[in-house]
Amino acid sequence: MSFLIYGASGFTGALIVDLAVKKGLKPVITGRSEAKIQSIAEKYGLDYLVFGLTNKDEIVKNLEKFPLVLNCAGPFTRTAKPLVEACLVSKTHYLDITGEIEVFELVKSYHKKALESKIVLMPGVGFDVxxxxxxxxxxxxxxxxxxxxxxxxxxxxxxxxxxxxxxxxxxxxxxxxxxxxxxxxxxxxxxxxxxxxxxxxxxxxxxxxxxxxxxxxxxxxxxxxxxxxxxxxxxxxxxxxxxxxxxxxxxxxxxxxxxxxxxxxxxxxxxxxxxxxxxxxxxxxxxxxxxxxxxxxxxxxxYKLTAEASLLITQKILALKDVAGYQTPAGLFGYGLITEIKDAAFEK
Missing domain, CATH: 3.30.360.10 (Dihydrodipicolinate Reductase; domain 2)
Structure with a gap:
């Protein structure tokens, strides 16, 4: 099942795209710069879209084709709100790799609406946090x-x-x-x-x-x-x-x-x-x-962990049924989630 990576031309977004392809996944990549996104798409043989975050109708139109969007475009204080609000309309799961307290609190404020739209909102699916x-x-x-x-x-x-x-x-x-x-x-x-x-x-x-x-x-x-x-x-x-x-x-x-x-x-x-x-x-x-x-x-x-964790959680959420609302990684999947990543382990 395809999903969308927004901000694929940034440093972390590009790492995630590279790892996704190595894992045999076929995300559709997107961002605001057509030249950069097209170059990455051609490198990996992926489909791509180009759109900004100022027009809600345009965002919804692009998101409604996908079950999930992974937002890698910071600062997330600017990008999270327009994407989350569009996801509530398009019924698209929202993930991002933020570490900013105000973004977590903002996204959490949409919990009730996410339940109504039957989507998961999970910011912080990378090293943060x-x-x-x-x-x-x-x-x-x-x-x-x-x-x-x-x-x-x-x-x-x-x-x-x-x-x-x-x-x-x-x-x-x-x-x-x-x-x-x-x-x-x-x-x-x-x-x-x-x-x-x-x-x-x-x-x-x-x-x-x-x-x-x-x-x-x-x-x-x-x-x-x-x-x-x-x-x-x-x-x-x-x-x-x-x-x-x-x-x-x-x-x-x-x-x-x-x-x-x-x-x-x-x-x-x-x-x-x-x-x-x-x-x-x-x-x-x-x-x-x-x-x-x-x-x-x-x-x-x-950054390596962010790429691994974000794709692991993406696949888990795509496979879930009957889960919605604002979620945290360990809150939804338990602390054992981190041990599913190679070379990550609790010390005895």
């Missing part, structure tokens, strides 16, 4: 009465893509977030820092607004959630002074200058980096009595 969502679900099964959840990840040997960097630029100067007593609350990025034992390495980490602040709560119901990322100590100390720079970083002039640099210099990890890189996931839950459970998970490099 499949492995951490599975970790959250795993820890919750070990300590069902947990009231606090901490999640952290560290990447070794990889790099960053143009699309991810663009998304980061969108958020420059903004605050971070955590979940406290069931509510998402603003927190300065890097408000906390600590050394974490990931098993094969120890790494300094600091708090960031990772998507699990939204998704892990949906998956587990745990009311207090903090998310950390591996970072150099100097970055952590720099973030302590961010209040001095945030007004400057939020200016359109500065963002435009930085975007120009990203457009020229940032391409993403090489094939060698993707093959050699690894991602380490750590989590801990705590209940009101102070009991704790920790977990550790090793996965392939983030």
């Amino acid at each position: 499949v492995p951490t969502d599975c970790m959250a679900d795993y820890l919750h099964t070990q300590l069902p009465d947990a009231t606090h959840l901490e999640l952290a990840f560290a990447n070794v040997g990889g790099s960053i893509s143009h699309g991810t960097m663009t998304t980061m630029l969108e958020g420059l100067g903004n605050t971070g977030a955590a979940r406290e007593n069931d509510k998402i609350v603003p927190k300065p990025i890097g408000s906390k820092g600590k050394m974490i034992d990931f098993g094969q390495l120890k790494h300094f980490t600091m708090t960031i607004p990772w998507g699990d602040v939204s998704t892990a709560h949906h998956t587990t119901g745990i009311p207090n959630i903090e998310t950390y990322v591996g970072a150099p100590r100097f970055a952590y100390f720099f973030m302590k002074l961010q209040f001095l720079f945030n007004p400057i970083l939020r200016s359109s002039f500065i963002k435009k200058k930085l975007q120009n640099y990203v457009d020229k210099k940032i391409t993403g990890p090489t094939e060698s980096q993707s093959q050699k890189g690894k991602s380490f996931i750590w989590g801990k839950v705590t209940n009101t009595e102070g009991k704790t459970v920790e977990g550790r998970l090793i996965t392939p490099e983030g």
Whole structure:
């Protein structure tokens, strides 16, 4: 059964298309640039479409031919809403690879309409947030009465893509977030820092607004959630002074200058980096009595995992019946989902 990949000409979208073809799948690819999309389609012998996201009727007309669309076009703060609203009309399952809290919350707000349209809405089917969502679900099964959840990840040997960097630029100067007593609350990025034992390495980490602040709560119901990322100590100390720079970083002039640099210099990890890189996931839950459970998970490099996970979930959802509404990866498929990906495993 064919499905649609939107944003196929971006770094991650192209990785997903390449892997899909290697797996014998025949997605139809699409995006806003005909020259780029046509080139990829000819390379792999795939059908393609070209359409933007400003005309809802046009989006619906193109989506209604397909049971599912996988959105790889960031920033998802711009692309998720028009695609989701069109999917509700065309009755097309919606997936994307976002990691942005506001996008998860936005898509979740369409849950009731998705039930009525009998479609699944599942943002975050890549590294953002499949492995951490599975970790959250795993820890919750070990300590069902947990009231606090901490999640952290560290990447070794990889790099960053143009699309991810663009998304980061969108958020420059903004605050971070955590979940406290069931509510998402603003927190300065890097408000906390600590050394974490990931098993094969120890790494300094600091708090960031990772998507699990939204998704892990949906998956587990745990009311207090903090998310950390591996970072150099100097970055952590720099973030302590961010209040001095945030007004400057939020200016359109500065963002435009930085975007120009990203457009020229940032391409993403090489094939060698993707093959050699690894991602380490750590989590801990705590209940009101102070009991704790920790977990550790090793996965392939983030972009490689995103390609594998997004296609795995695409195939699973296409095979499902009688499931609809807003869903999270582990919430729908359980924490064992991550172990279906080669070279991903919980540490004993």
